[in-house]
Amino acid sequence: MKVDVAIIGAGPAGLTAAVEIARNGLSAAVIDEYYRPGGRLLGQYYEDPYAPADQRTWDGKKEADQLEEKARSLGVHIFMNVTVWAVSGKWRVDMAGGDLPAITSNVLLLATGSVEKALPVPGWTLPGVISVGAAQTFTNLHHVAVGKKVMMAGIDPLSLSVMIELKNAGVHVAGMALPPMSSVTGKNKTPLQTVERLQDVAGLAPNLLVRKLGKFALKRFPKLTASGLRFNLLKVNNVPIHLRKAIVKIEGEKNVEAVTLQSVSVDGKPAGKTESVEVDTVCLSNGLYPLIDLAQTAGCRLVDMPELGGTVPLHGPDMTTKVSGLFVAGNITGIEGAKVAMAQGRLAAASILQSLGKQAAITVDEAMTEVTNAREKAPLRFLPDIEEGRIKMNKIWEAESAHG
Amino acid sequence: MSNTLRLNSSSNKLETIEFYFNDKKLNGYKGEPIAASLLANGIKTIRTCEITGENRGIFCGIGHCYECRAEVDGIPNVRTCLTPARQGAKVFSQASGIKGDMEDES
Amino acid sequence: MDDMIICRCEGVYLSDILKAIEEGASSVPGIKKRVRAGMGYCQGRVCQPVIRDMLESKTGGEKMPPQQRAQTPVRPVLLDDMIRR
Structure with missing residues (x-):
């Protein structure tokens, strides 16, 4: 099969781009490993307090279904349960798991999204220890309880949001605690940093309860001095949030049986006392990083940019790369929410159409403004310095372009 | 369905299938x-x-992690988190020495 | 802290990786060559960011320690799929 544009990743960015491309008269194929289109949209279900009154509930599954339907009605080829294992030439996409061994295209759009960052804890390989993203997917998409009694490690906007989703679905959450302080990477957050971070996102968290927690933290600890952080327990939805305890070990023979919590000082030093809490499931939350391997094999230069969540392909503000015919969109360019990814998908489509000399319904400039608007209105902010990261990337892009 | 960990939000309109995991019918x-x-x-x-x-x-x-891989209908290393079962599918754990230990609860 | 697995695929422990760093490994591929971390089914998708952070915190430096180069096939595939090509 030959198409004008091959898109890897059927998430919000890839599907939106496909719709836009097909709407303007070009052929597109979308390929994804998952069994159902939607990517991370599929697990999302939350209240967006900043959306217009009739759009407050963000039902990612519904959004995904609508995008899929639109794409199919416009003749987009969608390959699900198909793994892309190579991209080469200009362009050949090698696929496994489906009927077709490969497709070819003039343009390649990488919308491969992100992967969760591991959070190693002694015992984390036991069955019953899962990532917070898995917990979200199994709860909101598959409607299967991840366990009978769940402990969450890592206190951040995403894990708080998933905790509330688990509770709403009737899953027993025994508590949330910090990751081990004596981290192997030295990057885990101390109680102080955790509260500061929650304050950063207080106004932007995905639902009122998380926002309340942020405000609560702010009010209760106006000055985050070491002596100021003297609380032990905070409750959200009746779930204890242990801001001064860290999970130091997950115990069990064949499955998770318990977690060991240890009190820590404000700056993250172990403060002696440990306790064991019986649980059968542990969810680990440590953020996301962009999945860039296909960009790398396609010859794209990579840039380390912690502000964007990790290493990202060098790309321009219009989603182009230095490799001719290669474009990027969505979390591969930096970790943000679904609405930003969708706007980036539209932008990538506008750039692609322009590169092929096609008149698009939306100009590249208009689409770029939409991305900025989506970012400003984002209900959930994953990275505190995302704007800074975007500016830095643009500067590197301009400098590279000046050199030719 | 008697699956104990199904959530209330789970639809009861879906079609049920049978499959085998290490020869046990589920x-x-x-x-x-x-x-x-x-x-x-x-x-x-x-x-x-x-x-x-x-x-x-x-x-x-x-x-991404491949931890849930299994043999499905004779194909090894299938990621079970991505792959729906066929009616009557035969799923086997990979590696040896696990049979009796696989039951977590019943 | 107790020892623990870092690379889940190849069963590589924290102590193995720390030892590799002591012996001079300063990049993700360096660790990989010494102790096989990142060589399994997930191809480092789970452990590479952790190992990179470990290297950064142990060896310091302005730049992030080098990571592995993604190689084709980027996912494990059946020989059949490659032959079909």
Whole structure:
């Protein structure tokens, strides 16, 4: 099969781009490993307090279904349960798991999204220890309880949001605690940093309860001095949030049986006392990083940019790369929410159409403004310095372009 | 369906299928990934690690970590978190020495 | 802290990786060559960011320690799929 544009990743960015491309008269194929289109949209279900009154509930599954339907009605080829294992030439996409061994295209759009960052804890390989993203997917998409009694490690906007989703679905959450302080990477957050971070996102968290927690933290600890952080327990939805305890070990023979919590000082030093809490499931939350391997094999230069969540392909503000015919969109360019990814998908489509000399319904400039608007209105902010990261990337892009 | 870990929000309109995990007959919903059907049946251990011998199960849930891989209808290393079961599918844990230990709860 | 697995696929422990760093490994591929971390089914998708952070915190430096180069096939595939090509 030959198409004008091959898109890897059927998430919000890839599907939106496909719709836009097909709407303007070009052929597109979308390929994804998952069994159902939607990517991370599929697990999302939350209240967006900043959306217009009739759009407050963000039902990612519904959004995904609508995008899929639109794409199919416009003749987009969608390959699900198909793994892309190579991209080469200009362009050949090698696929496994489906009927077709490969497709070819003039343009390649990488919308491969992100992967969760591991959070190693002694015992984390036991069955019953899962990532917070898995917990979200199994709860909101598959409607299967991840366990009978769940402990969450890592206190951040995403894990708080998933905790509330688990509770709403009737899953027993025994508590949330910090990751081990004596981290192997030295990057885990101390109680102080955790509260500061929650304050950063207080106004932007995905639902009122998380926002309340942020405000609560702010009010209760106006000055985050070491002596100021003297609380032990905070409750959200009746779930204890242990801001001064860290999970130091997950115990069990064949499955998770318990977690060991240890009190820590404000700056993250172990403060002696440990306790064991019986649980059968542990969810680990440590953020996301962009999945860039296909960009790398396609010859794209990579840039380390912690502000964007990790290493990202060098790309321009219009989603182009230095490799001719290669474009990027969505979390591969930096970790943000679904609405930003969708706007980036539209932008990538506008750039692609322009590169092929096609008149698009939306100009590249208009689409770029939409991305900025989506970012400003984002209900959930994953990275505190995302704007800074975007500016830095643009500067590197301009400098590279000046050199030719 | 008698799956104990199904949530209330789970639809009762879905079609049920039967499949086998290590020769044991189980129920699942048509179209859902095998890992979801296994978890709904209380099964958390999907395989053992070839190197350490430890039990392993679902970890990332979206195909990146390969921890939930199994043999499905004769094809090895299938990621059960991505792959729905066929009616009558035969799923086997990979690696050896796991049979009796696989039951987490019933 | 107790020892623990860092690379889940190859069963590589924290102590193995720390030892590799002591012996001079300063990049993700360096660790990989010494102790096989990142060589398994997930191809480092789970452990590479952790190992990179470990290297950064142990060896310091302005730049992030080098990571591995993604190689084709980027996912494990059946020989059949490659032959079909």
